[in-house]
Amino acid sequence: MEHHIRSTFLRGMIAASPSKSYTHRAIICTSLANGLSKITNHLKSTDIDETISALKSFGIYIKESNGTLEIDGNENFSAGGLYKLGKDENEIIINVMTEYSGSSLRFLIPVSALAKTQRPIAFTRKGRLRERPIEPLLEAMRKLGVNSEIRKQGNIELVIIQPGIEGGETEIMGDISSQFITGLLFACPRAENDTEITVTTELESKPYVELTLGVLKDFGIEVKASKDLRKFNIPGNQHYKSREFKVEGDYSSAAFLLAAGAINGCIEVNGLNINSKQGDKEILNILRRMGAEIEVEEESIYVKKSELKGIKIDGGDIPDLIPICAVLGCFADGKTIITNAERLRIKESDRLAAITKELTKMGANISESNDGLIIYGKCNLRGAEINPHNDHRIAMACAIAGLSAEGETTINNSECVNKSYPSFFEDLRKLVVNRACIIDGKGVTKPIPVHITP
Numbered sequence: 001m002e003h004h005i006r007s008t009f010l011r012g013m014i015a016a017s018p019s020k021s022y023t024h025r026a027i028i029c030t031s032l033a034n035g036l037s038k039i040t041n042h043l044k045s046t047d048i049d050e051t052i053s054a055l056k057s058f059g060i061y062i063k064e065s066n067g068t069l070e071i072d073g074n075e076n077f078s079a080g081g082l083y084k085l086g087k088d089e090n091e092i093i094i095n096v097m098t099e100y101s102g103s104s105l106r107f108l109i110p111v112s113a114l115a116k117t118q119r120p121i122a123f124t125r126k127g128r129l130r131e132r133p134i135e136p137l138l139e140a141m142r143k144l145g146v147n148s149e150i151r152k153q154g155n156i157e158l159v160i161i162q163p164g165i166e167g168g169e170t171e172i173m174g175d176i177s178s179q180f181i182t183g184l185l186f187a188c189p190r191a192e193n194d195t196e197i198t199v200t201t202e203l204e205s206k207p208y209v210e211l212t213l214g215v216l217k218d219f220g221i222e223v224k225a226s227k228d229l230r231k232f233n234i235p236g237n238q239h240y241k242s243r244e245f246k247v248e249g250d251y252s253s254a255a256f257l258l259a260a261g262a263i264n265g266c267i268e269v270n271g272l273n274i275n276s277k278q279g280d281k282e283i284l285n286i287l288r289r290m291g292a293e294i295e296v297e298e299e300s301i302y303v304k305k306s307e308l309k310g311i312k313i314d315g316g317d318i319p320d321l322i323p324i325c326a327v328l329g330c331f332a333d334g335k336t337i338i339t340n341a342e343r344l345r346i347k348e349s350d351r352l353a354a355i356t357k358e359l360t361k362m363g364a365n366i367s368e369s370n371d372g373l374i375i376y377g378k379c380n381l382r383g384a385e386i387n388p389h390n391d392h393r394i395a396m397a398c399a400i401a402g403l404s405a406e407g408e409t410t411i412n413n414s415e416c417v418n419k420s421y422p423s424f425f426e427d428l429r430k431l432v433v434n435r436a437c438i439i440d441g442k443g444v445t446k447p448i449p450v451h452i453t454p
Contacts, residue, residue, distance in 0.1 A: 005402035010265030016249030033240035106179035110187035167193030174203035207279025310334035315341030323397035329375030349389035383407030
């Protein structure tokens with residue numbers, strides 16, 4: 001599918017999309033809690049679908065009813081769909097399909113070690129997911145008594161886990177993915193013995209681990225963490241508590257709308273927790289530092305077209321913000337420098353290379369370094385045909401750029417936004433003054449009303 005975008009002014013109010021990070025974590029915690037839990041305002045996306053599908057493979061009951069997820073958790077889950085591996089009739093495994101979501105894979109590999117079964121559990125890795133590191137997590141789990149192997153089978157790769165986690169002491173690097181640590185934090189409270197995790201390098205994306213600790217606490221789990229999050233002590237044999245959980249709005253997705261307002265609009269985004277633990281709340285500070293006019297009231301954030309200036313941005317804790325920050329740099333006076341973002345090369349795409357290539361097509365003066373980007377603004381952007389490299393954040397960033405570029409911008413493979421923000425283009429239509437500026441691949445503008453702020 002493709003979307004065509006032309007220059008327009010944005011105006012109106014919009015509800016923030018639900019947080020993907022909180023939705024993942026709440027679904028996993030409720031699945032490990034005995035009894036019925038309910039999750040409201042959850043995100044519906046392909047990433048979340050993969051987490052739900054995997055947990056159903058573990059035999060967890062998950063059903064959506066009237067906009068609420070009902071989850072009948074089971075801390076002693078044991079089985080799900082069976083699958084024959086290879087030619088050995090005795091080698092039967094529980095198969096878990098993961099094709100797109102690195103979060104689902106890295107969170108649920110440790111969780112699978114809790115299964116009460118003698119059968120191995122296999123996670124499939126296809127496409128780009130095969131290139132995203134997983135070995136450090138498996139090594140950390142081996143020190144906790146979990147055996148594993150990686151096996152190639154045709155065009156897929158199987159990560160095979162033998163359930164049974166004992167606890168003890170383990171180490172893991174913190175500069176590859178915070179998702180490794182989050183996955184261990186989900187599983188270790190249910191281990192037979194206490195666990196001590198030592199992070200051997202500086203921890204990147206620290207706010208995501210802090211978010212995990214907060215959700216674990218909400219579900220009755222105790223974790224003692226050092227102030228720098230380099231050491232975690234986790235008592236074993238703990239029990240997750242069932243409960244009702246409301247997912248807050250997502251700063252990662254809202255960042256695209258807030259940036260659009262600062263570039264060429266007058267936008268109010270509702271449903272964002274001002275006291276959120278989400279690291280991507282940093283978009284508010286970035287916009288302020290760039291000179292954007294922002295007003296914050298309770299759960300509403302208002303931003304309007306502003307004269308922006310280039311700044312230096314450390315991407316270590318905010319990798320998901322970097323593509324839209326690059327776009328902001330195109331509309332800012334002076335130089336915007338993004339550093340400490342090397343991990344973006346192992347996301348859904350090589351995001352540093354992808355955003356450089358696509359914004360260059362639009363006329364941006366942008367270059368990449370080993371660990372970041374340099375954008376020389378202001379740039380006179382023009383419409384172009386965009387290949388998002390099957391990366392939702394590249395697609396959304398270039399769409400925002402297209403709203404203030406001369407001519408028409410075509411976003412190919414635009415359905416990739418379904419990974420995190422399925423209603424992205426629909427929400428943009430609600431905000432454009434001239435709705436004909438965003439049309440779908442058939443060239444038809446959907447009659448969606450525009451909500452105007454007073």
